[in-house]
Amino acid sequence: MAQKNLTRPSEFLLLGFSEEPELQPLIFGLFLSMYLITVFGNLLIILAINSDSHLHTPMYFFLSNLSFVDICFTSTTIPKMLWNIYIQSQVITYEACIIQVYFLMLFAGLDDFLLTVMAYDRFAAICHPLYYTVIMNPKVCRILVLVSWAISVLHSLLQTLMVLRLSFCGELEVPHYFCELNQIVRLACSDSFPNDLVIYITAVLLAGGPLTGIFYSYTKIASSIHRISSAQGKYKAFSTCVSHLSVVSLFYCTSLGVYVSSAATHSSQSSATASMMYTVVTPMLNPFIYSLRNRDIKRALKTFFRIAAIKRTLERLPTPVFWSGDFHGLSMGSHRVRHD
Numbered sequence: 508m509a510q511k512n513l514t515r516p517s518e519f520l521l522l523g524f525s526e527e528p529e530l531q532p533l534i535f536g537l538f539l540s541m542y543l544i545t546v547f548g549n550l551l552i553i554l555a556i557n558s559d560s561h562l563h564t565p566m567y568f569f570l571s572n573l574s575f576v577d578i579c580f581t582s583t584t585i586p587k588m589l590w591n592i593y594i595q596s597q598v599i600t601y602e603a604c605i606i607q608v609y610f611l612m613l614f615a616g617l618d619d620f621l622l623t624v625m626a627y628d629r630f631a632a633i634c635h636p637l638y639y640t641v642i643m644n645p646k647v648c649r650i651l652v653l654v655s656w657a658i659s660v661l662h663s664l665l666q667t668l669m670v671l672r673l674s675f676c677g678e679l680e681v682p683h684y685f686c687e688l689n690q691i692v693r694l695a696c697s698d699s700f701p702n703d704l705v706i707y708i709t710a711v712l713l714a715g716g717p718l719t720g721i722f723y724s725y726t727k728i729a730s731s732i733h734r735i736s737s738a739q740g741k742y743k744a745f746s747t748c749v750s751h752l753s754v755v756s757l758f759y760c761t762s763l764g765v766y767v768s769s770a771a772t773h774s775s776q777s778s779a780t781a782s783m784m785y786t787v788v789t790p791m792l793n794p795f796i797y798s799l800r801n802r803d804i805k806r807a808l809k810t811f812f813r814i815a816a817i818k819r820t821l822e823r824l825p826t827p828v829f830w831s832g833d834f835h836g837l838s839m840g841s842h843r844v845r846h847d
Contacts, residue, residue, distance in 0.1 A: 714762075
């Protein structure tokens, strides 16, 4: 019997990590914990930066944007997966899948561009310190973020529209816990060559381009640090880049691992595990990387918690009550004494 051709299927099946019922509570608890750590960790970074005027600099402005994007990136996939485990279902509707593809591409692109912008910021600070405030003025910082958003929105819109032109048939099983673009294209019955072409071209331009920019920036940074005479000066300059280099390495290595694993095997479990690294683990580790190696962030967090503790203490103190009747009586009594 021929398979039914569906231009717009009603739903997809997300295979996830395992179909074993006894493993579902463990997977649910693990991903819920990682999701909460990711959200609260990145929220603390945003609150610390916004509450401390000393951190209102380009570097921390970009970091707060990165933390916001990481929260959104994780929230695109994990809540749906947790809900499916809770209701014991693997179904995601066609519309929800397309929306998930759109926002995944959007926030993944924003992560990529913001890391590139942050590398440029470190390049300007170390290689051109005298002109840094002119090069990275607030207007330029806002423009860089807006351009990153604009390119990411257009790219994700292009990829989503390309998916909408595909027809599907047969069992629509996605070997992931979310709607991953390459896997959705593989399920199509219609010609997917234009989709593959767009995916590869945009990957070269929007991933290879920023990575080249990051590599160039740090080549110049390394050259400038090498020319610094004092060991203390070298250490100070290099320490401002360690956190960013760690996040860049984590993001690109895990992203590359996803595509290498998906090309080497079609196993549901291995593909989902590889995807988890850059969609969950990387956003979760970013706050730890920046807070543990950054004295300014740690100081801002301590100040934030100290102020919050003082406010809670003040709120618990009893509120003084003034009795107008007593004062009125005292006033009348005094009047009577004077009258007598």
